[in-house]
Amino acid sequence: MPTRIGKYTLQLDKAPGILGFASVAGKKEKEGPLGAFFDVSHTDNTLGDVSWEKAESQLQTEAVQTALKKAALEGKDVDYILAGDLLNQCISSTFGLRSLGIPFLGQYGACSTMAQTLGLASLFVETGIARRAVAVTSSHFCSAERQFRFPLEYGGQRTPTAQWTATAAGSVVVGAHGRGEVKINAVTFGRIADLGIKDANNMGAAMAPAAAQTLHDYLTDTGASPSDYDLILTGDLGAVGCELMDEILEKDGIDIREIHNDCGLMIYERQAQDVHAGGSGCGCSAAVLCSIILRQLSSGELKKVLFIGTGALMSTTSSQQGESIPGIAHLVFLESQAK
Amino acid sequence: MPTRIGKYTLQLDKAPGILGFASVAGKKEKEGPLGAFFDVSHTDNTLGDVSWEKAESQLQTEAVQTALKKAALEGKDVDYILAGDLLNQCISSTFGLRSLGIPFLGQYGACSTMAQTLGLASLFVETGIARRAVAVTSSHFCSAERQFRFPLEYGGQRTPTAQWTATAAGSVVVGAHGRGEVKINAVTFGRIADLGIKDANNMGAAMAPAAAQTLHDYLTDTGASPSDYDLILTGDLGAVGCELMDEILEKDGIDIREIHNDCGLMIYERQAQDVHAGGSGCGCSAAVLCSIILRQLSSGELKKVLFIGTGALMSTTSSQQGESIPGIAHLVFLESQAK
Structure with missing residues (x-):
């Protein structure tokens, strides 16, 4: 249980x-x-x-x-x-x-x-x-x-x-426990956060408050500090959303800049591949997690990772009707079992 | 557990x-x-x-x-x-x-x-x-x-x-257990069933195989028989889908006609309200369950109900691209605690 x-x-x-x-x-x-x-x-x-x-x-x-x-x-x-x-x-x-x-x-x-x-x-x-x-x-x-x-x-x-x-x-x-090289230690499902952002071309900013909220909840609940982890991996805030998330947390006295990375910033060469603020889409964080991240956790190169999936819960209809973009973020704590 | x-x-x-x-x-x-x-x-x-x-x-x-x-x-x-x-x-x-x-x-x-x-x-x-x-x-x-x-x-x-x-x-x-007048005894989540039906104006037929499959799974798993229940309530197959589900089960020697009803057939007067094969939509089975059914379970008028939600997992895009309509059905066994 x-x-x-x-x-x-x-x-x-x-x-x-x-x-x-x-x-x-x-x-x-x-x-x-x-x-x-x-x-x-x-x-x-x-x-x-x-x-x-x-x-x-x-x-x-x-x-x-x-x-x-x-x-x-x-x-x-x-x-x-x-x-x-x-x-x-x-x-x-x-x-x-x-x-x-x-x-x-x-x-x-x-x-x-x-x-x-x-x-x-x-x-x-x-x-x-x-x-x-x-x-x-x-x-x-x-x-x-x-x-x-x-x-x-x-x-x-x-x-x-x-x-x-x-x-x-x-x-x-x-x-089952004990099988595989990576284990799942904790889960924090998020609440919807909506600060009123309406720009559908700036999803990162719409999702950043939810990401900050869920991480804040997790750290408060567990008493852990960001330095307990090798990596806090959001997916996918992109360049704008990452900066905003870091700023929101900084105001609460939480500094994650050193260990924060984002699937949307990892999957492409932003300049060379002309992807502007970075990657996004369910498949972006899924593919980054299920490639380099889980490989490095399996090998022990990474020990402890907080994986925070971030979503913008809008549709073309809601945006056309003038609604803001509610965000959500769910957190999973992954730990290497490699010796 | x-x-x-x-x-x-x-x-x-x-x-x-x-x-x-x-x-x-x-x-x-x-x-x-x-x-x-x-x-x-x-x-x-x-x-x-x-x-x-x-x-x-x-x-x-x-x-x-x-x-x-x-x-x-x-x-x-x-x-x-x-x-x-x-x-x-x-x-x-x-x-x-x-x-x-x-x-x-x-x-x-x-x-x-x-x-x-x-x-x-x-x-x-x-x-x-x-x-x-x-x-x-x-x-x-x-x-x-x-x-x-x-x-x-x-x-x-x-x-x-x-x-x-x-x-x-x-x-x-x-x-928690023991609270409320109705308890949930069992859950069977369904598998996708797709018999190749493509008519988006006949969703009941598209969902009937999934409903039959999930009920069949449940009865096989538990060794129960339809007569152990007051009501097998699908939602929402409508008139066409209900008949088809009953026929599919009959071929397997399972007769549910006496105790089978459908939220889509209960929510409207089909002829007088001109709804053709009946009601549908997530809200149909939700509102029927959360009105008369749970009231009758609370009072003890109904004792044991198998609630089977049925879904047609298509979109306008999938239908426009010539795809068939996959169906799914999930079952929840509800029992009255009224003395």
């Missing part, structure tokens, strides 16, 4: 382990600084399929199949799959995973979905709801761009604060 | 209780056969707001606030809220619940969302993840119609198999 610490944090006393993980990336992501760490990559962003939406579904299929394979497991060994994505009605997940025959729980946390699904999968195993559970999410630049912004053919200009939706997916298989 | 029975079913040994529940309904729903059972109803489907989407958010706010009030609780007494809806990026939930300050986990199960959120809330309490958790979902005829089908002003003809999206919401507060 998990132990509730403080108001918002669950400490996982059995600390489930990560049995397998995998990342799948598109062409631009493969060409970025993390290119060597992805399990699967594609030079054709349609993945040979007839639409970008179907291609995105394939990203999820491949991420789950690869993660299961690396864990030496099959679909029948898994009790639940927790999945979500950015597309309307989460169709990337449905169509990517429908043939697996695993009980399916669709999740929607916008770009926080990897942390939400991983947190839930961990709690499922911790509590005996599942023996093994899979978390997965994806995004695709082309399917997101045409759903949320403009037709690709339009070639609209992007503002300096805009982020680039990653074409990528990541998946984690969670199982 | 829950006990896994068979392959797919979790028996809740502590059997969490329902502390409060509430339903909110629109004008047409209030005029239907369950009108007297709704806690809150509206004669103006905009709820006095400027858009149907904002009105739908209000439905969720009111459902949660009323359920909490009936449980003599406040938002701060609740550890998690599990919520979802049909709108793109689940904005009804986000905007309806953002001011509550409760850790928020967005769920997407299409019209199965009430069973998914209630099942998860029950497991959260059973396992100690939460002391109390809230489940809520909604739908709105106008916001759904213009997102999925046609502009309202167009006044398009509806096919005989089409269902009418309910303007309604329902919410349940789940807490």
Whole structure:
């Protein structure tokens, strides 16, 4: 049973382990600084399929199949799959995973979905709801761009604060304590934070208050300090959101600058790859987590990581109706078991 | 800790209780056969707001606030809220619940969302993840119609198999065992089923195989027979889907006709209210469950109910791209504690 610490944090006393993980990336992501760490990559962003939406579904299929394979497991060994994505009605997940025959729980946390699904999968195993559970999410630049912004053919200009939706997916298989090289020690699910930001080209700023709030909750609940961790990894605030999060926390006397990095800043060479404020999309944090981060945790190069998925809970309709952009952030504490 | 029975079913040994529940309904729903059972109803489907989407958010706010009030609780007494809806990026939930300050986990199960959120809330309490958790979902005829089908002003003809999206919401507060008049005994989360049906005006048929599969799994896992229950309540297959589900099960030697009812068939007078195959939408099963069903379980008029939420996991994009409509169904076993 998990132990509730403080108001918002669950400490996982059995600390489930990560049995397998995998990342799948598109062409631009493969060409970025993390290119060597992805399990699967594609030079054709349609993945040979007839639409970008179907291609995105394939990203999820491949991420789950690869993660299961690396864990030496099959679909029948898994009790639940927790999945979500950015597309309307989460169709990337449905169509990517429908043939697996695993009980399916669709999740929607916008770009926080990897942390939400991983947190839930961990709690499922911790509590005996599942023996093994899979978390997965994806995004695709082309399917997101045409759903949320403009037709690709339009070639609209992007503002300096805009982020680039990653074409990528990541998946984690969670199982019993003691298995795998990485364990999950704690989960803090976040509350919605909304400071009234309405600029859909500045999602990082909209999500930063939620990220700061969830980290603040976690540190208050546990009595930990940022220096207890090697890395506080947000995903995906980008350059603008990161600076804002650091500033918000600084006002509360919390300095995370030395150990704060962001999946949106890691996945691309910002200048050379012309991605403005950095990467974004559920698949960005999923693919960064499930490539370099979990590899470095497995090897012991990283010891303790707070992974904070951040989501902007808006739609084109809500923005067109003049609504602000509520943010949310979920935190998962990962620790290396490498000796 | 829950006990896994068979392959797919979790028996809740502590059997969490329902502390409060509430339903909110629109004008047409209030005029239907369950009108007297709704806690809150509206004669103006905009709820006095400027858009149907904002009105739908209000439905969720009111459902949660009323359920909490009936449980003599406040938002701060609740550890998690599990919520979802049909709108793109689940904005009804986000905007309806953002001011509550409760850790928020967005769920997407299409019209199965009430069973998914209630099942998860029950497991959260059973396992100690939460002391109390809230489940809520909604739908709105106008916001759904213009997102999925046609502009309202167009006044398009509806096919005989089409269902009418309910303007309604329902919410349940789940807490510790022994509290409340209704307990949750078991949960079976479903697998995606897709028999290749592509007619978006016949969702009931698309969801029926999933409903049959989940019920079949539950009966196999537990060794129970349909006659052990007062009611097997699907939501929302409508007239066509119900008949199909009964036929599928009949071929496996399972006869549920005597005790099978469907939220989509209960919420309207089908002929008089001109709703063709019946009601649908997350809010339909939520409002039926959280009105007459939980009242009759509370009073002991109903003893044992299998509530099976059914969802069609499609989007306009997937249908336009020629995809079939995958279905899903989640089951929650509810039992009266009335003496």
